[in-house]
Amino acid sequence: MAETFLLWFFCECASDVKYFICLIVCETLNEPECPVSLDLTSLLCHTTNQARLTVSPSSSQLFEGDFLSVSCEGEDGPAGWTVRRNTSKRQRSRCGDGWGKQVGSSCTITYIFRRDSGVYWCECGEGITSNTVNITVTGGPVILQSPVLPVMEGDSITLLCKAKSTHSNLPAAFYKDGSFIGTELTGHMTIPRVSMSDEGLYKCHISHHGESPPSWITVTAPLTTLIPSTAQPTDSAPPPVLAHLPLVATPVFHLMVFC
Numbered sequence: 001m002a003e004t005f006l007l008w009f010f011c012e013c014a015s016d017v018k019y020f021i022c023l024i025v026c027e028t029l030n031e032p033e034c035p036v037s038l039d040l041t042s043l044l045c046h047t048t049n050q051a052r053l054t055v056s057p058s059s060s061q062l063f064e065g066d067f068l069s070v071s072c073e074g075e076d077g078p079a080g081w082t083v084r085r086n087t088s089k090r091q092r093s094r095c096g097d098g099w100g101k102q103v104g105s106s107c108t109i110t111y112i113f114r115r116d117s118g119v120y121w122c123e124c125g126e127g128i129t130s131n132t133v134n135i136t137v138t139g140g141p142v143i144l145q146s147p148v149l150p151v152m153e154g155d156s157i158t159l160l161c162k163a164k165s166t167h168s169n170l171p172a173a174f175y176k177d178g179s180f181i182g183t184e185l186t187g188h189m190t191i192p193r194v195s196m197s198d199e200g201l202y203k204c205h206i207s208h209h210g211e212s213p214p215s216w217i218t219v220t221a222p223l224t225t226l227i228p229s230t231a232q233p234t235d236s237a238p239p240p241v242l243a244h245l246p247l248v249a250t251p252v253f254h255l256m257v258f259c
Helices: 038-044
Strands: 005-013 019-028 052-056 061-063 068-073 082-086 101-103 106-109 118-123 133-138 142-145 157-163 172-176 179-184 188-191 200-206 215-217 225-227 241-243 253-258
Touching (some): 052 118, 052 133, 061 142, 068 082, 068 118, 133 215, 142 200, 157 172, 157 200, 179 188
Parallel strands (some): 061 133
Antiparallel strands (some): 005 019, 019 253, 052 068, 068 106, 082 118, 101 106, 118 133, 142 157, 172 179, 172 200
16 A cells, blocks of 8 residues: 655745755654655746835825835845836836936836826846736826735725815715725725635715726635645545644655745
């Protein structure tokens, strides 16, 4: 009969984001050593020189005439990164090429127009890219200020319904996926401990002013790890489940992968 064993994998990003530490734990029923190859870790643990993208103001919607700054920073610093975008008029255009001003790894648009609506991202010379953000510029009277980057499950977020004609916070009605979800007297709606069910398309409305464009809010799940089952494989056996890795275990070896 085939040897039954339990194999755990856990990869964690180091605090300075320069490498991943992978812990492999193996327990066997009858064998003192784990019957696995180190090469198996390459299937589960890898790293790329991913850029961190920041947007100011941190909102997916802007009024025409507002200011926008998009900044990039790679794992080795900001050098070499540029900002690009796709709009309805041009694809993969670079900051400074007819729009915006690139200074270092930051791109600024001092007066934004509706034609600047589009998808923005960071890119380096080797073709490595960051995640993308969607920016909507409206000439309308109301915007919904919502997170421009994905929100981690368990975090809290605040939505702000804002009228262009006043700096005061006005009562606003909020909607998700077309359904009314509540009215806030100050125009602020806080969603504590966001879950995956909170992901969706949001908009807001201010009486006597108008309605905002819709914005999609993305929610991401915490890091999970794949734990194979210890049961003998059968044709009808269910697939392995995703679960958080137990912290109490005996390590067989560690793998450190540098970027």
